[in-house]
Amino acid sequence: MRQIVLDTETTGLDPKSGHRIIEIGCVELINRKLTGRHYHQYINPEREVDDGAIEVHGITNEFLVDKPVFSQIVDEFMAFCDGAELVIHNAPFDVGFINAELRRLGSSRWQNVSAHCSVLDTLALARERHPGQKNNLDALCKRYFVDNSQRDLHGALLDAEILADVYLMMTGGQTDLALAGADKSSERKEDKAEQQSEAGAIRRLSADRAALAVLRATEEEQEGHQQMLALLEKSAGKHFW
Template identity: 75%
Template sequence: MRQVVLDTETTGLDPKTGHRVIEIGCVELVNRKLTGRHYHQYINPEREVEDGAIEVHGITNEFLQDKPVFAQIADEFMSFCEGAELVIHNAPFDVGFIDWELKLLASPRWRRVTDHCSVLDTLALAREKHPGQKNSLDALCKRYFVDNSQRDLHGALLDAEILADVFLLMTGGQTGLALTQDGDIRGDEGARGLEAESAAGPVRRLAGDRQPLPVVSATAEELEGHQTMLNLLEKTAGKHFW
């Protein structure tokens, strides 16, 4: 199973009022393990970034001037995502922006996101698991003990990496880390993005050598207690389905 954890940064809140995508960050999971492959790109939105948005992500108009436009990176980005399940926190926001970019592109190859990928919204999932509680990415980091200390400003690649850890913990799995950079995917202009200084400083990443999330095995006593309960249920109900 291939999943791509995705996040974007934008010039503002609503693509229908002319706002555009300015950063895309993705990390790849295969069979619920991080592979080390990722896609990252800054994008020239061909318009001004709102001041309120800059306060959130720190990406300035000056920094974006020499970056490629979406049409130049669309094939590379969509090819990275094609066929995967996209894992996105508040998916309607990011998918809405990408769909708008694809509509402006008017490419015969790329249509709507859901024509090429399935989508899992981790915000909707978190609300089901934790009703009545805060379910922002920062709140989930606190709940699942995921380090988000570098998240003083939003950044698409950092947020995608953090969401991958949160998603794996929230859905009961573990993460495996591939420490090689051989699988990095990034555009020609965006290749500078992973090393370049932005208005907010270098692109922030989670530590590549961080320890995999722990798998806690049941003790012999816990296994014995579990089996005792199963035997009791079977005796009471007559049969079971596990």
């Protein structure tokens, strides 16, 4: 299974108001393992970045002046994501911005996101698992012991890398976040853990099975038990059963 963990940074909050994408960061997972492949690009939005947005991500208008516009990077970006499941925190926000960019281009090749990818929203997933709690990325990092100490400002690639770790921890079954194929010994450990998990799986007994026999203590055994309790009472002063 191929998944792309994705994040964007933008000029503001609403694409309907003309706000644009200025950074895209993606990391690749295959069968729940980081592959080391990623996509990262800054984009000239052809408009000013809101001051409030700059305070969040620190990306200035001056920095973006010489960056490519979206039409110049769309083929490489969409080809990287094509056919994968996108894993996004608060997916409607990022997907809304990407779809707005695609509509603006009017490309016959790349339509909206849903035509090329499925989408998993980790914010919705976190709210199901932790109702009534904070479920932003920083809160999830704290909850799942994921290091986000470098996250002074938001950044698309850094946030995608952090989200990948959070997603793997939140969905279970993956505690070794090393790159896929990096260490054969780790693969052997995972195989052994899988075998142990299968061996310890719950096995349901048939409803038609014979009733278990109940063996009750004999009078002699009960008398011996009372004698032992009396001995313990005498030697220790008290007992707990």
